[in-house]
Structure formats: C-alpha cells, structure tokens
Amino acid sequence: MKGVAFGQYYAAESPIHRLDPRAKVIMAILYIVCTFLCKNLAGFIALVASALLLTLFSKIPLRLILRSLRPILVIIIFTSIINVFMTRGEVLLTPESWKIKIYAEGLWNALFMILRISILIIGTGIFLTYTTTPIALTDALEYLLSPLKVFKAPVHDFAMMMTIALRFIPTLTEETEKIMNAQKARGADFTTGSLIKRAKALIPILIPLFVSAFNRAFDLASAMECRCYHGGKGRTRLNVLHYRAVDFVAMMLVVAFGVGLFFLNRYGFGYTLS
Amino acid sequence: MNKIELEHVSYVYGPGTPFEKKALDDVTLGIRAGCITGVIGHTGSGKSTMMQLLNGLSAPTDGRVLLDGYDINGTPEQLFDQLRDLPEFRGLSRRALKKAVKAEIIKRRRALCFRVGLVMQYPEYQLFEESVSRDIAFGPQNMGLDEEEIKARVLEAAKFTGISPELLEKSPFDLSGGQKRRVALAGVIAMRPEVLVLDEPAAGLDPQGRDFIFEGISRYQKETGTTVLIVSHSMEDMARYCDDMIVMANGRLLMQGGCKEVFARISELSKVGLDIPQITQLIALLRERGLEIPADIYTVEDAVAAVRRALEGRKEERA
Incomplete structure (x- = not known):
C-alpha cells in the first residue's frame, strides 16, 4: 500500500491511542477551532508546540506525520503565494519602482496560513486517522450523530x-x-x-x-x-464504548488550551492578524 | 541449454518502510529450454514474486535475470558490448551504433511480455472484453499484428485450451469459472510466447477442470516446444507433467533438478512441510509390507504397472 498515508492507522501503544474514539472526535473538532483562534505570533508558537507535544505523546514517527501533508502541498503552496502577493500592508519590502509589491504583512499572513493548514491536518491526523482504527471511528460517529435519529x-x-x-x-x-x-x-x-x-x-x-x-x-x-442483519433497530453492540475519567480530562485540556490561546491573543506578542 | 537464468536474485517488498519484507534471497537457478519446469513451495516462499521477475513486471532488488543470456533489466551501458556485435549493426558509425543499440533495448523491453507470457493467479479476473474471442485477441492486438494473423492465433489458442467455437462469441462474464480460466490462459497463449509462465493455473478448480488445464498445457508444450514454468502446490500434478522441479522455501532455492532426483530427497521436502505424491507414500507402505516394487514411482499409471508386475512375479514363484 504505497502513497496512501492519509487515513492509515498506525498501530502503537500510546495514551492517545487508548482514548475513547468519541472523545477523540470531539477533541479533533475542538483542536480545529483552536487553530482558528490563533491570531498572533505567540499563539502560533503555542500551537506548534502543542502539535509537537501531541506527536510525542502519540508515539507516531514525525516522518509519517509530515507525510500526511503531502496531498495538500499544492493547496498550501497556492494559498501562501496568494497571501504573499495579494496582501496590502504598510511595510513594503520590494523597491518602490517594482510592479510586484510584497509587504511584510503578506509574508506573515502566508506563514500563519501555512502553519494553520498544516497543523489542522496534523491535528486531525493524530486524533483521528493515525490513532483510531477506521472501525472505531465510524462507531464514534454513529454515537455522536445518534441524536439525528429523532429526525429519521x-x-x-x-x-x-x-x-x-x-x-x-x-x-x-x-x-x-x-x-x-x-x-x-x-x-x-x-x-x-x-x-x-x-x-x-x-x-x-x-x-x-x-x-x-x-x-x-x-x-x-x-x-x-x-446472519440476519437488518439495519440498526434493536441492534446491540459487541464492543460498547465507555467514557473514562481520562477522556474527560483530555477533552478539558484541549478546551483549556483554547482558552489559553484566547488570552494569548490579548496579551501575546509578535505580528497580529487583522 | 538454459532459456532463463537467475543470478543471485533478491527481491525486497517495500524497502525502507516498516513493512519491509525480503521475498527472494540470493536465488541462482537455470531453467532448461523446451521443458516443463515445476516450481513448488509453501505460501510465502517467494514463488509468485519470482514469476513476476521473469517478464520484467518488477525488477529484482539485486542480481540479474537473463533470458537467452541477455539481462532483461540491463541499462544501455551494460548491454552495449553485448549488442554491438549483432549482424544488423555492422558497418554503422559509433554514434549511429549507440542510438541503434538504445532503440533495440527499448524494443526488447517492450517485447518482453510477449516473449515471456505470464498467466497470473486466478487470471479470470483479468477478462474485460465483450466477447471471448476479442478478449483472447487483446494480447496479439497489443503486439500490433494484422487482423488475419490475430484471427488465426485466437483460433489456435482456443483449440489448445479446449474452448469450443460457439463459446468464442459469448460474453466472458457468462462462462463458468473453469471456462473463464481457460479463456484467460488462451489470451496469453495467443501471443505465442517463447516462455509460458503459469502461476497456480489450476487453483480452485474441480479435478476435471484441473486435468483439462494441465492436459491442455502439456499438449501445447509438446506441439510448440515452448519452455513452460508451472507454479503449483500439488505434488501429483508436478510428478505427472513436469520434467524438472524447483523447490523454494522462505525465499531461497532449496533444490533444483529432475522430478525423480527431487522426490528422492523426501526427508528434506517434509522438513519444509511439502509432501511427496500420495501414490509414492502408498508405494512406500506397500514396500514396508514386503511387496517388491521400486520406490521411485510418482504417478498412478506407473504404480499400477509396477504392482501388476510384482504380483505376476509372485504368481510365477508360486507356480
């Protein structure tokens, strides 16, 4: 199986592997929100640090994680080029006479965009595809979406x-x-x-x-x-999912991280996105 | 003379990944021209991998595969000296020669799958055309032959594999499993390869379908003198149809030689979990009970003849 890095489960024994899949889906969503909360340099440093920490915790080789970025490399390059050339700012880097104008703000925006997209992919990879088997993942989705059954x-x-x-x-x-x-x-x-x-x-x-x-x-x-399968009604499960204390703690940690980012936006340093 | 030679061939799946696996390990062997050679070994012994190296579908990680003494994966530089002396290149300038040799190598590489015809495991999956005859014609068409030649080859291949004329116009998807298998086989035979490689041609067929396939291959080999390689699990089939045998175990070559030589090394075969033919086991039991018959019997026909001879000998002794 070559070239299908995204969506490949990586078998290992790690705290993240052991979390409840539903908790991981929720955490992945919260983490995506976190990546969009970041507004300034301090926030993005914290975000990168958190991604590295997660990688360390999940025991997945860094090489494998970086490989998951390959399919979206084109998107990353494209958006960063657009950001570099299209952003208008105050600090002009190119000589006045040039037709093409590149501003420092454009470079910052491009950098932040690259980090945001990459960490979004890496984060969902670590929480979902790398550490959760596809079967556990769909199980979790079924649980989380089950309120929709009310609407048939x-x-x-x-x-x-x-x-x-x-x-x-x-x-x-x-x-x-x-x-x-x-x-x-x-x-x-x-x-x-x-x-x-x-x-x-x-x-x-x-x-x-x-x-x-x-x-x-x-x-x-x-x-x-x-085997008399006839859909979901009245069907019991072989592996019933149970939340444990550690699942709640993990989710709270992500929430705390988000709150932390919120404060960094206020009191942080470095270039700030407008 | 050897048609195909493998020199220190190794093959590694997924090198540099966690799934890295050495499927072939330093295999050196020769396959005689114009013979049926059987390849046996357990699942995962590297048989199928070896078959895919013979027509250039994959290149060995290490070592060389020679067809008629010519390295099929060689680079132009490596092959230059070997090809420069061909009669058609005589009298060319050095520059023109280099160009001509390069073109020749590309041509040979493309022609390789037509020279070494490979029938994969469960080949019925590869059928796709709307009629049987068109599916058999797929290979010859890719060779760029003209209509008439293709037609002749389709009929010939159908004859060898026992496909009746009324089947030729049917859809291949309407056939039974055994028939599909024969169509797939005909599709390769129609290319008239110099070497025919068959990977488990009878797997999953009933005894009748199995005999049909093997009889067809045997007949085809006798009439055309093609070099044939058969991968199989069944010792009975091997003993019956093969001249030579190659025994693989854990990616290495365990034995090579005539059928009788190989079967004579029973203890080594059973060590890697392979059986000798059932009839040979029966003969061994009969010998233990005191019947005087030779031990090197591998087919039912030979066994019947030998037992009859032995019994008649006893009768005469008594008389």
Whole structure:
C-alpha cells in the first residue's frame, strides 16, 4: 500500500491511542477551532508546540506525520503565494519602482496560513486517522450523530456504509494492482500515447475492477443477510464504548488550551492578524 | 541449454518502510529450454514474486535475470558490448551504433511480455472484453499484428485450451469459472510466447477442470516446444507433467533438478512441510509390507504397472 498515508492507522501503544474514539472526535473538532483562534505570533508558537507535544505523546514517527501533508502541498503552496502577493500592508519590502509589491504583512499572513493548514491536518491526523482504527471511528460517529435519529436520519446505515467503504479501500487497491499487472503482462500500455489513447487503456482495468467490486458487494450482502442483519433497530453492540475519567480530562485540556490561546491573543506578542 | 537464468536474485517488498519484507534471497537457478519446469513451495516462499521477475513486471532488488543470456533489466551501458556485435549493426558509425543499440533495448523491453507470457493467479479476473474471442485477441492486438494473423492465433489458442467455437462469441462474464480460466490462459497463449509462465493455473478448480488445464498445457508444450514454468502446490500434478522441479522455501532455492532426483530427497521436502505424491507414500507402505516394487514411482499409471508386475512375479514363484 504505497502513497496512501492519509487515513492509515498506525498501530502503537500510546495514551492517545487508548482514548475513547468519541472523545477523540470531539477533541479533533475542538483542536480545529483552536487553530482558528490563533491570531498572533505567540499563539502560533503555542500551537506548534502543542502539535509537537501531541506527536510525542502519540508515539507516531514525525516522518509519517509530515507525510500526511503531502496531498495538500499544492493547496498550501497556492494559498501562501496568494497571501504573499495579494496582501496590502504598510511595510513594503520590494523597491518602490517594482510592479510586484510584497509587504511584510503578506509574508506573515502566508506563514500563519501555512502553519494553520498544516497543523489542522496534523491535528486531525493524530486524533483521528493515525490513532483510531477506521472501525472505531465510524462507531464514534454513529454515537455522536445518534441524536439525528429523532429526525429519521439513517445514522446507523450511514455508519455501516462508511465502515464497509473504509474496509474495502485496501482490498480494492490491491486488486487494481493485480489487474494492472495482468494486463501489462498481455502488453497493455498505460503510459504512452495521446490522452484519449491513455483513457482507453484504462478500460481493461476498470471493467474487471467493477465486475469484482459488484461481486464482492453481492457476496457481502448475502453474508450479512445470512446472519440476519437488518439495519440498526434493536441492534446491540459487541464492543460498547465507555467514557473514562481520562477522556474527560483530555477533552478539558484541549478546551483549556483554547482558552489559553484566547488570552494569548490579548496579551501575546509578535505580528497580529487583522 | 538454459532459456532463463537467475543470478543471485533478491527481491525486497517495500524497502525502507516498516513493512519491509525480503521475498527472494540470493536465488541462482537455470531453467532448461523446451521443458516443463515445476516450481513448488509453501505460501510465502517467494514463488509468485519470482514469476513476476521473469517478464520484467518488477525488477529484482539485486542480481540479474537473463533470458537467452541477455539481462532483461540491463541499462544501455551494460548491454552495449553485448549488442554491438549483432549482424544488423555492422558497418554503422559509433554514434549511429549507440542510438541503434538504445532503440533495440527499448524494443526488447517492450517485447518482453510477449516473449515471456505470464498467466497470473486466478487470471479470470483479468477478462474485460465483450466477447471471448476479442478478449483472447487483446494480447496479439497489443503486439500490433494484422487482423488475419490475430484471427488465426485466437483460433489456435482456443483449440489448445479446449474452448469450443460457439463459446468464442459469448460474453466472458457468462462462462463458468473453469471456462473463464481457460479463456484467460488462451489470451496469453495467443501471443505465442517463447516462455509460458503459469502461476497456480489450476487453483480452485474441480479435478476435471484441473486435468483439462494441465492436459491442455502439456499438449501445447509438446506441439510448440515452448519452455513452460508451472507454479503449483500439488505434488501429483508436478510428478505427472513436469520434467524438472524447483523447490523454494522462505525465499531461497532449496533444490533444483529432475522430478525423480527431487522426490528422492523426501526427508528434506517434509522438513519444509511439502509432501511427496500420495501414490509414492502408498508405494512406500506397500514396500514396508514386503511387496517388491521400486520406490521411485510418482504417478498412478506407473504404480499400477509396477504392482501388476510384482504380483505376476509372485504368481510365477508360486507356480
């Protein structure tokens, strides 16, 4: 499984791994709010420090965490370029005569934007995808969304669909690789030729992939029906989630961090976003 | 003469990641031209990995794979000396020669999958066309052959794999599992490869489907003289259809040689959890009970003949 760093569970024994998945979902949301609370340099220093601390606590290699940024690298670069060139400020860095004007404020804005997006991704990665199995995650979502059942929202079905989809991503990736190799062995060429030719070259991969995905779906559906599965009503769980004291403490810590950031915005130092 | 040679070949999956795994470890072996060679070994012994190296789908992490003495993954610099003496390059200037050799290497690399035809495990997954004949024609089409030649090859491949003419116009998705398997096999045979590599061609088939596949391969090999490699778990099939055998264990080459030589080393085979054919086990039991028959019997036919001979010998003694 190469290149699918985002969404990969990293098995380890850490305090964050052991937290209740529902607590982690809530903490992830609170942490996202925190990243947007930051307004000045002091706040962002605290934010970076908190991200490093979380990494340390979660026992996930830093290399792996940085790799999760790769898919959004383009977005980061794009937004920072826009910030650098489009922000008007007071301190002009380029000579007066230049057409392109870069202000110090623009550089600060770009830096803060990079940090904010990166830490947003890193934070959700640490709280959710890296330390929580996809199954636990969908379980947590089902619990947290269950109030919506009052409005007849199919929360359980939705969670089940998510679980199945997540479960089959690696399977289908593997299968795609297998089919590609089989067609390459028959001389299929995916890399040369015009765009239309290359699109056509995908047919020998997509058709077998769809056929097998449908077959898998039929098999899975019959297997579920054989075990009398009929949706969420009256269904009990094998693993019931229980909050522990430590979950509340962890959530309170994130809230406290947010309050801290609020005060740093007031009394902190360094460049401040307007 | 050896058609394929592996020289100190190693292969590592996911190097530098936590999932790093050495699938092949310093394997050196040769595969005789015009023979059926069986490859056996437990799951995870590196058989399938080795098969994917033979047609250049993956390149070995270390070592060389030679086809007719030519390194299939060699860089232009490495292969220059080997190719410069080809008759078609004679009389070219040095610069033109370099260019021509480079073009030749690219051409050879593209032609590699047509020269070494690989049938993967459960190949029925690779079918995609709207009719069986068009699916078989996929390989030959990629070779750039003309219509008539393709048609002839499809019919020939269908004949070898026992696909009847009325099946040719059906959708491959309407066929039974065994039929699909044969269509996939025909799709590779239609490319007329010099080497045919089959990864567990009979896995998951009933005994009849299994015999059908093996008989077809055997017939094809005899008529065309192709070099064939078969990966299998079944010692019975190996004993019956193969000339040579390669035994793999934990990514290493354990033994190589004729079927009889390999089966004679029973104790080593059982050490890595492989069985000798059931009929050979039965023969061993019969010998223990005092029946005078040779020990090196690996097929049911041979066993029947030997037991008959032994019994007739007894009768004569009594008379």
